[in-house]
Amino acid sequence: MNKLRVVIGETYKRNVKSVSFIVMILGPFFLLGIMAVSGYFSSKVADSPAIAVVSENSEIRSAVVNGTKNKYDIKEKITTEKEAKKAVKQENIGGYLLVSDNNQELSAVFYTDTKGERIDTAAMVATLNQLQMNLTAVSLNLSSDDLGKLFTSVPFESQKISVNQKDDNKTMIMTVGAMAVAFFMWFIIYSYANVIATEVASEKGTRIMEVLLSSSTAKVQFFGKIIGVLLVCLTQMLLYGLMAGIAYYFVKDLSFVKSFFKFISIKELLRSLVGYNLIYFVLGVLGYSGLAALCGSLVSKAEDSVKAIQPVTYLSMVGLMIGIILGISSPENIIMTIASYVPFVSPFIMLYQIAAGVVSTGGIFLSIGISLAATILLLIFAAKLYSTNVLVYSEKGFVKSLQKSIVILKHEKN
Amino acid sequence: MLEVQNLVKTFGGVTAVDQVSFRIPDGKILGLIGQNGAGKTTTFRLILDFLSADTGEVLWNGHHLSEKDYNTIGYLPEERGLYPKLTIEDHLIYFARLRGKTKKEIIPQIDFWMEKFEVKGKKTDKVQSLSKGNQQKVQLIATLIHQPRLIILDEPFSGLDPVNAELLNDGILELKEQGSAVIFSSHNMDNVEKICDHLIMLKDGKMVLDGRVHTIRESFGRTKLFLESLLSSAELLTIEGVIRVQDRLDHTKELVLANPEVGKVIFERATAQGYIPVFSQQPPTLEEIFKWKAGEKNE
Numbered sequence: 248m249n250k251l252r253v254v255i256g257e258t259y260k261r262n263v264k265s266v267s268f269i270v271m272i273l274g275p276f277f278l279l280g281i282m283a284v285s286g287y288f289s290s291k292v293a294d295s296p297a298i299a300v301v302s303e304n305s306e307i308r309s310a311v312v313n314g315t316k317n318k319y320d321i322k323e324k325i326t327t328e329k330e331a332k333k334a335v336k337q338e339n340i341g342g343y344l345l346v347s348d349n350n351q352e353l354s355a356v357f358y359t360d361t362k363g364e365r366i367d368t369a370a371m372v373a374t375l376n377q378l379q380m381n382l383t384a385v386s387l388n389l390s391s392d393d394l395g396k397l398f399t400s401v402p403f404e405s406q407k408i409s410v411n412q413k414d415d416n417k418t419m420i421m422t423v424g425a426m427a428v429a430f431f432m433w434f435i436i437y438s439y440a441n442v443i444a445t446e447v448a449s450e451k452g453t454r455i456m457e458v459l460l461s462s463s464t465a466k467v468q469f470f471g472k473i474i475g476v477l478l479v480c481l482t483q484m485l486l487y488g489l490m491a492g493i494a495y496y497f498v499k500d501l502s503f504v505k506s507f508f509k510f511i512s513i514k515e516l517l518r519s520l521v522g523y524n525l526i527y528f529v530l531g532v533l534g535y536s537g538l539a540a541l542c543g544s545l546v547s548k549a550e551d552s553v554k555a556i557q558p559v560t561y562l563s564m565v566g567l568m569i570g571i572i573l574g575i576s577s578p579e580n581i582i583m584t585i586a587s588y589v590p591f592v593s594p595f596i597m598l599y600q601i602a603a604g605v606v607s608t609g610g611i612f613l614s615i616g617i618s619l620a621a622t623i624l625l626l627i628f629a630a631k632l633y634s635t636n637v638l639v640y641s642e643k644g645f646v647k648s649l650q651k652s653i654v655i656l657k658h659e660k661n
Numbered sequence: 662m663l664e665v666q667n668l669v670k671t672f673g674g675v676t677a678v679d680q681v682s683f684r685i686p687d688g689k690i691l692g693l694i695g696q697n698g699a700g701k702t703t704t705f706r707l708i709l710d711f712l713s714a715d716t717g718e719v720l721w722n723g724h725h726l727s728e729k730d731y732n733t734i735g736y737l738p739e740e741r742g743l744y745p746k747l748t749i750e751d752h753l754i755y756f757a758r759l760r761g762k763t764k765k766e767i768i769p770q771i772d773f774w775m776e777k778f779e780v781k782g783k784k785t786d787k788v789q790s791l792s793k794g795n796q797q798k799v800q801l802i803a804t805l806i807h808q809p810r811l812i813i814l815d816e817p818f819s820g821l822d823p824v825n826a827e828l829l830n831d832g833i834l835e836l837k838e839q840g841s842a843v844i845f846s847s848h849n850m851d852n853v854e855k856i857c858d859h860l861i862m863l864k865d866g867k868m869v870l871d872g873r874v875h876t877i878r879e880s881f882g883r884t885k886l887f888l889e890s891l892l893s894s895a896e897l898l899t900i901e902g903v904i905r906v907q908d909r910l911d912h913t914k915e916l917v918l919a920n921p922e923v924g925k926v927i928f929e930r931a932t933a934q935g936y937i938p939v940f941s942q943q944p945p946t947l948e949e950i951f952k953w954k955a956g957e958k959n960e
Binding site for chain 1: 712731732734737741742756759760813
């Protein structure tokens, strides 16, 4: 037990300190950062272009300025047409609005530079219309109440009639959740299968393994390695969770984030991520970790580890792809149903079936049972084979090494 | 005390180790020689329980090796490897902790051992920044720092220059003094002759030599003679029982004799004319014996 802790601790420490871990953690944030920065700049340029408002009637001018200043960056110091023309030439402003008042009838012209970017005039038009309406109302002696009545709109609402008994929105959220979990699981498996296999293969390649095996059992090495790397994985997820929490706190007031969460409730989203999704996630990651360690122990050099984890890559890819292709469009497809019970593939598939409500609770338990049994069997088998694998140095490839290992294992009586 | 009794190990149709038996009392050193593929590494792996024998057994202090005994083993595999990105210190601490030592126990030892093996570099240096020879020393330290009682060294001298080989010699002898049982393999017969109490040669898994180095050599008879005298090579070849005469660079001649008795005849002939500076009749060297044995056809 003590040595298992030593192996776990060392594996964890070595990996968390490594450059690749830091890159792996920060990678997505660099991407998000670049997106955020470029988004910020593009929105700033597009959203509030600099203009000037010019009118002989200063009351009207200030009414127009007040009505439009949250859409445009209005240079209020510019009050005459001459100044405005100059400012356009110097490219200080994108254009200017000239409003003239002829007996309470407004007319306006918006002048822009031919070279300059197009400026959306909708907000100006709306403000001018509103202003004209108020002026007309005053001239007709209408109260603001009357005006309000004139523009009362008919209540209009669109509502869906759900054919299923189930809540359509909830199904959608769960399907999105299933897909997110499948993608995330694949990402984690792909990243960490590589880490585990490289760990094992490099220890084998440098013959450190032999020293390790003379100081503790193969089981201790095998499980210590897997648990150590999974703790690294957990660290990454916790860090992401923490950062997501912090990020949510800062962006929760942004309009697009608000509209997203109006559409999908955060509670529902979190609920869809735990439960069965979590069980399948853990099963998936655990099973593939064992497979990755087994694969890594079959090759002789660290450089071959990428080749070695091909079974992991392909198998997880098959699961992910079936899910993407059929999971949303036809979750009740026969291929989906079968795949939901196949170990290693089922974690990617069953989630869609659960989301669509096309599988019974008994079916879910059966699938979890099969997956769990397969994972445990694989781990036991891999741990057993590990002790002989690490002594087999073969350049003949994966299958040959596996055969040789099994032959040796059969010869060993214990 | 390590006792190895009638070990047999086959892989498929090949017998890698065939009826190998020996014992190493505490405080003794056993040298294992043999050509590549003779079964040395397999023997080590059988001792370490990486592989289990078809028949025969390995006893350490009277019992089979168990997990508890791992803490008292020091094993240096044939091919060398370390974690390149770890510092010397972290490396030694990790390996010592796997042998049941605590960090506190090991840290004070590190300086002592680095000095002893004259490792160039600081203990905070990364292993990958060290030269090959220094990496090898770090690995040796990792093998010995937890003061093992059973030390298994697979080709410890390979790649070491004579100065470093001497350091290793001293290190091994010191552990022997402290009562550890040592087994090592080597292609360097010089080192084997210097430090071994007992020698075993394996060929195709079988023991072809077994005994004290001195006894083994003597058993071949003193059929080698180094001579510096006035006798010419032609004259020497006329003596019955002289098989071959070879001139050496230092003006001596090296003679191969049919049997040790021939030496007496030559001594009389050579000294008949008075003083001779060199007359040294010796058994064959270990290296020569090794080559003969390796070249012999299997019966």
